[in-house]
Amino acid sequence: MVLAVVVGAGSGAGSVVFRWCIQTFTRLFSGHADYAAAPGTSNPHVPWLGPYFVLLAPVAGGLMYGPLVNRFAKEARGHGVPEVMLAVAQRGGRISPKVAVVKTLASALTIGSGGSVGREGPIVQIGSALGSTLGRMSKVTEGRLKLLVACGAAGGIAATFNAPLAGVFFAMELILGTFSAEAFGATVLASVTASVIGRAAFGNAVFLHLPDFHIDHLAQYGLIALLGVVAAVVGVGFSRFLYLIEDACDWVWRGPEWLRPAVGGLALGLVLLALPEMYGVGYPVLQKATQGGYAVGFLLLLLVGKMLATSLTIGIGGSGGVFAPSLFIGAMLGSAYGTGVHHLLPQSAGAVGAYALIGMGAVFAGAARAPITAVVILFELTGEYSIILPLMLAIVLATAASRLLAHDTIYTLKLRRRGIDLEGPARGAWIGGQRVSAVMDPLPSPLPASTTLADAADLLRLSGHGALPVIDGSGAYVGVVTAQAVAEALAEQPDAAPSLVGQLAELPTPVQADQPLALALHALLSAAGTGVPVLDPDNGKPVGWLSHQNALRAVHTAA
Structure with missing residues (x-):
């Protein structure tokens, strides 16, 4: 603390x-x-x-x-x-x-x-x-x-x-x-x-000042949902464009790295000369866009310009974040979208500034796939609670659509391009690259779901494991029961506590025999017991048992 x-x-x-x-x-x-x-x-x-x-x-x-x-x-x-x-x-x-x-x-x-x-x-x-x-x-x-x-x-x-x-x-x-x-x-x-x-x-002032926003027509939720999906496409597109420009800069530049930002600065200067609103972070431009200060055509130009200017700044070797640019891009998208629907449906569209705020959160969620952060930070940046429901709707849809469009986020894509998978084995690590099937133990005898808690306590004590797999009457795998869960149930009043193992069985994160050990370790470390069943990738039946001792045994395999 x-x-x-x-x-x-x-x-x-x-x-x-x-x-x-x-x-x-x-x-x-x-x-x-x-x-x-x-x-x-x-x-x-x-x-x-x-x-x-x-x-x-x-x-x-x-x-x-x-x-x-x-x-x-x-x-x-x-x-x-x-x-x-x-x-x-x-x-x-x-x-x-x-x-x-x-x-x-x-x-x-x-x-x-x-x-x-x-x-x-x-x-x-x-x-x-x-x-x-x-x-x-x-x-x-x-x-x-x-x-x-x-x-x-x-x-x-x-x-x-x-x-x-x-x-x-x-x-x-x-x-x-x-x-x-x-x-x-x-x-x-x-x-x-x-x-x-x-x-x-x-000081303690809010970041943006927006007009009052109220949902007066159910049609507004439909408009906001569509904006969330469009924002996901823009967010993913920003991620791809960023690294496309970075690849282009890498391909063009052949000189020393220390000189790259200065020479590349000439290209960035041309962008700033054509569109000086791109200079720096750009919060004044963002604020003006949320207040309806730009025409739709110029808003779209600012959107594209920000993508290019940010990508070029990073590509030439600059140092800075992509969170604020994603908010800027979202504000331009939301303002343009809000202005458009306001002209089409003036009686039910609502305030343009509200769409700008929703676009900010949705584009960031689409690019970074961090929906909780997106909702909370946009609420705190504006202090506008009346917009929280439509904001949540757009951000959740943007996150879901982003998952369908791309595997990586704007952050993890940078690492994957360098051959680094945050969920995979670290380079040179002693543990991680082995297959689970190479280090797992034989499967312990499963407990039938109809086993009483008293009998389960004895079997768990004798097994040497802190958990055991559970099967139903037909022999199908239904989950894992831990010694802790059985002990807690036995400590409850008999008329309120579960009486059979099947009532306590829980499905842990699945671990398959052909997985790299690095991926399986995430499931093992989050499991309630001391081990997890290893499933056959073809039929999903348990074929082995992975414990922390198995993982440590992999050190000898690597050596």
Whole structure:
């Protein structure tokens, strides 16, 4: 608990420093606090260049952060969240402390010089690096180290967006990939601590101000559901386009990596010259779009422009997040969609700004497939509860449609392209690559579902296993009963407790004989007992038993 509070405080302070760096470099390169609020104007530092200074700003920024990243921390390049996910999944939560410093400077320089990326990816990586460093200095266990990494991510999101709940769910849904009481408690402490520091520095104002929104016609739910599906297509398309441009940049560039951001900055400068609204994160443009300040055609141009500018910024070696760009793209999509349906159905369509907010959450959910985070963060960013039902509907549909369209998210796709599967065996790991069939034990004698609890207690005691498979009267596998479940049932009053094993049997996550051991370990670690049945992939019948001892035995196989 103490370490979680300290990590939260560090993440909150890191967020304040990071925001200050962004503002400082933005003023240095553009002469404005946020150039997206005054697109197309000249830089007062070099007024003789007029709006053409945007051709040189990304080049100058690239000359500064390119050598910095290449020399000190190559993992600071890109959007940051996949590296944190990898550190938790396969590296025991270990992140180099250099990342916090290099990521702060590189991302602030990227955004300040016109890079069209977000600040959430960098602050997640910065906070996570702080948590990892503190955990290793305190010599905590690997499980606690991973939790401190998640606390750093939660604190960073909470302080940056003034969204403490969103920070918690972001950390658990995307970084840890699991929910537990301990993880929730620790990340809440970190998130609250970071939020207090963030609010002291940035204030407590909501991120967006939207018009009142009410569902007056059932037809609005149909319109919102359709927007959710369209947003999923756009979110997945953004993911694919991002890496398509990155591949194109890799194919074109043949020079030293430290020079790549500066040379690529010329291409980014041309995009900014044609569409200066793409400069930096772009929150003023997003706010204006939610207020209906743009025509439909220009909204669609901004949508495509953001995809191109963000992809190009990442492709040339820039450092920044993709969360804020996905919100921007969703806002443009939602505003265009809302304006269109408002013209077609003026009496029942509702406020255009509400569709912008729904589009923001749905596109992020379609790209990142994190529905809980999407719902919570959009609610916290706006403080608008009246929109929660349609927002939930669109986000759930966007998540479901995204799963049908693509296997990977915008975060995991980056890792898979490098040959890394977060659910598969880690490279060079002693355990993980073996097949389950190579390490499993023979199947213990199953318990008939009609076995009484007293008899089951004796059989479980004699078996040497903390759990046994259960079969019904026809011999079909129905689940697993654990010693803990039987003991708890025997401790209840006889007239209220189950009397037969079949009433206590539960189906664990299926483990198949032809699976890699790395995938099966996820099911084994989440199982209630000390082992799980191994199923035949053809007929689904139990053919073996996998326990923690089996997994350790695989070390000798690997050796």
